[in-house]
Amino acid sequence: MPLHGVSFTSASEGTVAGNSGTILRTTDGGSHWDIQRSGTTAHLWDVSFSDANNGTAVGEGGTIINTTDGGTHWVTQESGTPNTFYDVFFTDANNGTAVGDLGMIRRRIDAGGAQLTLASAASVKGAFAINLPLTGPSGVEDRSGGSNKKYTVVMTFNQNIVSVGSASSTCGAVQSIVIDSADAHRVKVNLVNVAHGCNESTIIVTADNISDDQGNVLDSASVGMGLLLGDVNGDRVVNQSDYHEAQMNKGQKADQQNFRSDVTADSHITSSDIQFIRQQQGTSLP
Numbered sequence: 001m002p003l004h005g006v007s008f009t010s011a012s013e014g015t016v017a018g019n020s021g022t023i024l025r026t027t028d029g030g031s032h033w034d035i036q037r038s039g040t041t042a043h044l045w046d047v048s049f050s051d052a053n054n055g056t057a058v059g060e061g062g063t064i065i066n067t068t069d070g071g072t073h074w075v076t077q078e079s080g081t082p083n084t085f086y087d088v089f090f091t092d093a094n095n096g097t098a099v100g101d102l103g104m105i106r107r108r109i110d111a112g113g114a115q116l117t118l119a120s121a122a123s124v125k126g127a128f129a130i131n132l133p134l135t136g137p138s139g140v141e142d143r144s145g146g147s148n149k150k151y152t153v154v155m156t157f158n159q160n161i162v163s164v165g166s167a168s169s170t171c172g173a174v175q176s177i178v179i180d181s182a183d184a185h186r187v188k189v190n191l192v193n194v195a196h197g198c199n200e201s202t203i204i205v206t207a208d209n210i211s212d213d214q215g216n217v218l219d220s221a222s223v224g225m226g227l228l229l230g231d232v233n234g235d236r237v238v239n240q241s242d243y244h245e246a247q248m249n250k251g252q253k254a255d256q257q258n259f260r261s262d263v264t265a266d267s268h269i270t271s272s273d274i275q276f277i278r279q280q281q282g283t284s285l286p
């Protein structure tokens, strides 16, 4: 099996890469080599470790794979090019250069694909989710929390989550924080007792100590949920426009288009919703 690249970070620890996704690792200066699972069958032309744990291999068809645990796990990165890379050199865990086809393209590449970040968030009731942007003005939740004043904030991360710590909320109480059994990218923070006093304010929900399946830990992730009951059109004030929009949807079952009009969150848009909105007229979010 032809081998093309080699990288040693000490006299004993080294890695070689070669054809058909082959990666071999030694921890005794080359007396013994263990085959690692690269996750690719592409020919690998070079490998570079910046320390004993962090390494990147590159090769055929724009292949870039990296590891943060000495090669126990290799993860495929999106390079955005079909061109083959022939050389790679990393100066630290996150910064490196790969050189490849088409007149020696130089690319600064980031091995930090394994970095854990919050990608998006939403306030979810049943099948209906209101997006909660992570930057700029907060999203606006206009639906009632019902008798227990419950809300669920779903945080979606870029990687699969394996454990969560605790969660907190600036208004109301956190009942639980759980990984979504249907999709491990998602963490649900269940809130209760989000009382009337929380209305007309942006509630900050924070989850702590989130760990992914790559060994990364995120100390905390936060998102703001603007709570303005009855703000059907989400423009941060409850007025006639909200009332009229709900009036137009009256008699319908809640669906992806009209669900914000169902402010009582009972799946139907009725006179109760319209009455509810009228009672909230004049309220606003800062």
Ligand SMILES: [Ca+2]
Binding pocket: 230, 231, 232, 233, 234, 235, 236, 237, 238, 239, 241, 242
């Ligand atoms: Ca409005």
Ligand SMILES: [Ca+2]
Binding pocket: 261, 262, 263, 264, 265, 266, 267, 268, 269, 270, 272, 273
């Ligand atoms: Ca309703």
